[in-house]
Amino acid sequence: MPENHCAPTRRAMRLGIAGPVGTGKSSLIMMICRELAHDIAIGVVTNDIYTDEDARMIRAAGVLDPARVLAVETGACPHTAIRDDITANAMACERLEAQHGPLDVILVESGGDNLTATFSPALVDVQIFLIDVAGGGDVARKGGPGIERADLLVVNKTDLGPHVGVDVPMMYADALAARQGGPVIALSRNDFRAVAELRGWVLDQHAAYIQGRLEPADPGPMAAHRHGPGEPEHAHAGGRHGHTH
Amino acid sequence: MSESPVKLAWEPQIQPEHGALTALLLADARLPIGGHTRSGSLEPALAAGVDDIPGFINLHLRTVVRTDAGTAVVARRHALAGLPLEPVLDAWRARTPSAALRADAEIVGAALVRLASRLWQLVPLPANPPGALVLGAIAAATGIDAADIARVVAYDAVQTITSAALKLRPGDPLEVAGWTLAAFPAIASVVSASADIVTPDQIPARSAPHLESYAEAHTTTTRRLFRA
Ligand SMILES: Nc1nc2c(ncn2[C@@H]2O[C@H](COP(=O)(O)OP(=O)(O)O)[C@@H](O)[C@H]2O)c(=O)[nH]1
Ligand SMILES: [Mg+2]
Numbered sequence: 001m002p003e004n005h006c007a008p009t010r011r012a013m014r015l016g017i018a019g020p021v022g023t024g025k026s027s028l029i030m031m032i033c034r035e036l037a038h039d040i041a042i043g044v045v046t047n048d049i050y051t052d053e054d055a056r057m058i059r060a061a062g063v064l065d066p067a068r069v070l071a072v073e074t075g076a077c078p079h080t081a082i083r084d085d086i087t088a089n090a091m092a093c094e095r096l097e098a099q100h101g102p103l104d105v106i107l108v109e110s111g112g113d114n115l116t117a118t119f120s121p122a123l124v125d126v127q128i129f130l131i132d133v134a135g136g137g138d139v140a141r142k143g144g145p146g147i148e149r150a151d152l153l154v155v156n157k158t159d160l161g162p163h164v165g166v167d168v169p170m171m172y173a174d175a176l177a178a179r180q181g182g183p184v185i186a187l188s189r190n191d192f193r194a195v196a197e198l199r200g201w202v203l204d205q206h207a208a209y210i211q212g213r214l215e216p217a218d219p220g221p222m223a224a225h226r227h228g229p230g231e232p233e234h235a236h237a238g239g240r241h242g243h244t245h
Numbered sequence: 246m247s248e249s250p251v252k253l254a255w256e257p258q259i260q261p262e263h264g265a266l267t268a269l270l271l272a273d274a275r276l277p278i279g280g281h282t283r284s285g286s287l288e289p290a291l292a293a294g295v296d297d298i299p300g301f302i303n304l305h306l307r308t309v310v311r312t313d314a315g316t317a318v319v320a321r322r323h324a325l326a327g328l329p330l331e332p333v334l335d336a337w338r339a340r341t342p343s344a345a346l347r348a349d350a351e352i353v354g355a356a357l358v359r360l361a362s363r364l365w366q367l368v369p370l371p372a373n374p375p376g377a378l379v380l381g382a383i384a385a386a387t388g389i390d391a392a393d394i395a396r397v398v399a400y401d402a403v404q405t406i407t408s409a410a411l412k413l414r415p416g417d418p419l420e421v422a423g424w425t426l427a428a429f430p431a432i433a434s435v436v437s438a439s440a441d442i443v444t445p446d447q448i449p450a451r452s453a454p455h456l457e458s459y460a461e462a463h464t465t466t467t468r469r470l471f472r473a
Contacts, residue, residue, distance in 0.1 A: 073471035073472040075281040078413045086357050088472070100459050 003029050006071040012103040014042065014093060015202065016082065016119035018146055019130030022114035023158040026054045028130060028198075029107050030190060033063035035199045036163040039105035040179040040206065043096035045089055047078055047111040052111060078111025093123075101212040105206060117145040121216030126205045129177075129219070135219040140175035146221020147175070152183050152201055159188040255273035261388035268393040269382065272400050274408060281445035283349065284409030284471035286456055291413055298410050299424045302403055306431040307455035310402045312340045313350075313377035314395040314439040315448035320381025321394055324368045333378055334371045336445035341375070343457035344459060345464045349473035350375035357383065395439035399432040402436055409471060 017025045026046070033042055042064060046054040046073055059065070070092045073116035074081040081088055093106050108124055110117055117223055119127045129146030131139050139145060147153055155175055161168035168186060174186045185201065187194045208214040274280050285305060287298070295301055316337040323330050341347050353376030361367050367382045374382075377398055382389050384394035442448060463469060 050470060053467075056467075073282050073469060075283065075409065075472070076470045077281045080281050081279075085275075085277045085279060085281060087277050087359065088282045091279070091352070091359065214300060 010210075012041075012097055012106045013054055013126065013206050013214070014106045014108055014124040015205070016108045016124035017129035017130065018082070018110040018112065018127060018150070018155075019112065020135065023112070023130040023132040023135065024154075025112060025130055026057055028060075028128070028154065028156070028187075029109055030058055030063050030108060031195065031198070032060045032202060033058075033061070035195065036103055036105075036202060037064055037141050040204075041100075041102065042068065043093070043100060043106040044102045044109070045092045045096065045106060045216070046109045047074050047081055047089065049074065049076070049078055049111045064102070066195065068096060068103075070096060074111050075244045078113040079117045080110070082110050082117065082123060083120045086189070089123055100152065105202070115139075115142075116147065116220065118146045118150060118219040121218050125209055125214055125216050126151045127219070128152045128154055130154045130156055133158055133160045133166045133168060133171065134164050137171045137176075137231060140171050140178055143178045148178050148180075149217070149219035150184070151205070151219075152185065153179060154198070155184060157184045157188055158186050158194070159190050250431075264384075264388035264390060265393065267387040268389045268397050271272065271319065271383065271389075272397045272404075274404055276360070278353065278360055278401040279472075280401075280405065281408075283353070283356045283405055284413065284473065285405040286459045286463065286473060287406050287409045288348060288413055289459040290456075290465070292466070293459055293462065295379050295459075298406070298414070302424060302428050303431055304404050304453065304456060305402050305406065306399060306428060306435055308451040309341070309346065309450040309456060310435055311340070311438065311451050312337065313375070313402070314378040314398040314435050315442045317381040317396075317398050318377070318391045318396045318442050318450055319445055320378045320382075321384040321389070321391060324382045324385035327368075329371075330368070330378060330382070331371050332445045333381070333448075334374060336448045337375055337378060338464055340448060340450040342452075343460050345460040345473070346457060347375065348464075349460070352472065354379045361386075392436050392440040396432065396434045399435040403432065404426050406448050412470065 017028055019025055029044055038043065044058055044064065050052045052071040055069050059066035059069045072088045072092050089108060096106060097103055127150050129150035131147060140155065150226055155171055158168045172184060172186045185194055185197050187198060205214060270276060287301065290301055316333060320333045322331055323333055337444060351373045354374040357376055361383055365383060365386045365455065367386050379396060380394055403425055407425055411418055411421055437454040463473060
């Protein structure tokens with residue numbers, strides 16, 4: 001931690017990272033650690049489905065004190081562990097803070113269940129949803145709670161576009177449209193500008209969190225809907241219901 | 246409650262009229278205490294070649310569950326009488342020789358403390374209490390009687406295994422529900438053997454070397470679905 005670091009008076013900001021298996025969640029965590037570990041104190045909780053491989057890979061990357069990476073087993077219920085019963089993950093976060101605190105940010109990697117799994121706002125303060133170019137150019141357009149309403153959508157592995165026949169600018173435009181203007185970063189680990197953009201987004205979220213401006217929002221499961229033929233389509237996030245159903 | 250009223254050193258929030266409901270709440274797999282992350286050592290047992298899951302359930306009920314149910318019952322009595330819980334903890338530890346089983350029970354205990362700190366006010370607990378001890382303290386605070394809390398301990402042990410079985414060896418879930426039913430007599434034996442235990446030295450100590458070795462083996466595997 002730098003000398004000018006102020007010990008946070010509140011618990012660490014919890015940043016959830018969800019998205020299908022293989023889209024680059026663990027890689028994103030290592031990237032965030034590499035980019036920010038000198039500026040802020042970070043802890044990591046992984047939810048591997050069948051191994052503790054992610055935790056071991058992140059520990060081995062040398063971007064963080066290995067003791068600050070905890071693996072949580074989810075009993076083949078990765079979805080449950082980040083949504084209906086967050087106990088194991090919440091306790092892992094609490095343990096990281098008790099043993100290594102004060103921490104600024106805890107990154108929680110979901111088990112990568114599928115396109116519908118997003119974090120409960122009771123577990124994380126803010127969340128990123130990841131899809132990747134190799135998963136197909138139409139994934140962004142098809143949407144889903146994470147794609148449409150996570151706090152940030154990352155379209156990862158843009159470097160692979162030419163190799164898998166995906167029009168990256170088109171996929172990015174689809175993502176922006178699906179999110180009605182919500183933030184999207186088209187990322188590749190080789191794209192320094194995009195990496196800097198991601199770094200800035202995380203720091204902005206943390207600043208907002210410290211100032212009490214960050215309100216945890218639930219991206220799902222409610223889909224965008226209309227209330228009547230003439231009514232505009234809209235979605236609800238974070239329990240911010242302006243009306244009753 | 247079976248015993249005569251005792252002078253309480255500490256005023257618990259006893260709602261005896263809702264004790265039975267609270268017992269149902271505690272026995273419900275949907276209770277947010279991370280039940281889905283545990284298999285009652287079924288995962289390592291299957292890996293070690295165990296085939297007979299109803300027999301594995303029975304093994305639990307005849308061994309570690311006896312210790313845990315007795316611990317919950319005595320912890321409840323101590324909490325109601327204003328006696329310290331440390332001797333109960335010591336008795337449980339002495340009767341639970343596997344470090345892996347102790348560690349798992351302490352995770353459940355921490356999850357229950359997390360839950361209880363939001364819902365009830367418990368007597369002061371020793372550090373790192375196992376789930377059984379916390380259940381006893383919750384029983385004291387909420388009006389659950391001794392037999393009911395012993396039943397919760399035994400039933401939860403069974404259902405932890407059966408629900409993990411559906412993940413690890415998926416078969417007809419109706420048949421698995423039948424395993425639970427088949428375990429009822431053994432659960433009833435746990436209840437009748439535990440309900441009248443009063444002091445820590447009366448907590449049963451049944452050795453379960455197979456179970457313990459499965460639990461220990463699980464801590465060193467790198468491929469597992471369940472925490473324990
Ligand atoms: N080409 C390319 N591959 C990437 C990028 N980011 C991650 N990967 C690769 O994608 C694979 C899956 O990444 P991982 O982080 O394990 O995904 P997770 O399952 O979502 O955690 C690995 O082989 C990574 O090296 C990227 O920006 N470009
Ligand atoms: Mg991963």
